[in-house]
Amino acid sequence: GAVVSQHPSRVICKSGTSVKIECRSLDFQATTMFWYRQFPKQSLMLMATSNEGSKATYEQGVEKDKFLINHASLTLSTLTVTSAHPEDSSFYICSAKTGTGAYEQYFGPGTRLTVT
Amino acid sequence: GNSVTQMEGPVTLSEEAFLTINCTYTATGYPSLFWYVQYPGEGLQLLLKATKADDKGSNKGFEATYRKETTSFHLEKGSVQVSDSAVYFCALSDLEGAGGTSYGKLTFGQGTILTVHP
Numbered sequence: 001g002a003v004v005s006q007h008p009s010r011v012i013c014k015s016g017t018s019v020k021i022e023c024r025s026l027d028f029q030a031t032t033m034f035w036y037r038q039f040p041k042q043s044l045m046l047m048a049t050s051n052e053g054s055k056a057t058y059e060q061g062v063e064k065d066k067f068l069i070n071h072a073s074l075t076l077s078t079l080t081v082t083s084a085h086p087e088d089s090s091f092y093i094c095s096a097k098t099g100t101g102a103y104e105q106y107f108g109p110g111t112r113l114t115v116t
Numbered sequence: 117g118n119s120v121t122q123m124e125g126p127v128t129l130s131e132e133a134f135l136t137i138n139c140t141y142t143a144t145g146y147p148s149l150f151w152y153v154q155y156p157g158e159g160l161q162l163l164l165k166a167t168k169a170d171d172k173g174s175n176k177g178f179e180a181t182y183r184k185e186t187t188s189f190h191l192e193k194g195s196v197q198v199s200d201s202a203v204y205f206c207a208l209s210d211l212e213g214a215g216g217t218s219y220g221k222l223t224f225g226q227g228t229i230l231t232v233h234p
Contacts, residue, residue: 105220
């Protein structure tokens with residue numbers, strides 16, 4: 001149980017276009033989802049926290065107008081990278097947890113974004 | 117703020133060798149501590165956890181003890197296998213931090229690459 005999927009697993013887009021990444025909890029309801037960015041051979045950097053039905057909370061230094069997050073339901077959160085540039089190329093990972101009192105986060109397999 | 121520091125990698129071992137990956141942390145509240153593992157081409161998986169001081173988390177032969185006095189959570193395994201080759205992340209979650217509004221955000225260490233040779 002506790003499976004989180006991401007789609008697409010890999011995407012290549014042209015500079016200036018927007019890309020949407022989906023994160024789904026397949027067998028549980030996720031009241032909270034997190035979006036991370038992982039650079040090569042580096043750790044995960046938390047970008048934002050999203051709770052179902054409310055606005056996402058962004059970490060310092062993350063542009064909320066560039067990285068749009070929508071947590072539309074208890075099983076789906078989306079990250080849209082708007083007007084993507086090559087420096088946005090990265091590995092984006094989402095995670096989900098079942099409630100504010102739950103400790104464990106379940107991670108998706110990640111999405112490799114390449115902006116050309 | 118919260119932070120996690122892991123020993124620098126990469127770590128290269130022969131099969132059946134003893135493994136230690138050091139992890140220390142700083143936190144304002146009473147964190148829970150985790151080790152996550154990321155196998156090549158896959159997402160992060162929870163390896164083990166400890167939610168209070170002196171707890172020992174264990175899984176798949178790995179173990180780590182929550183040491184509040186040394187603010188550490190070192191990962192150990194007595195005999196590693198080739199299949200243990202992966203990146204290991206130490207992390208903490210401070211549910212009680214910031215008036216309980218942290219939503220259990222995870223703070224990760226930088227990750228340690230482990231390669232085990234036959």
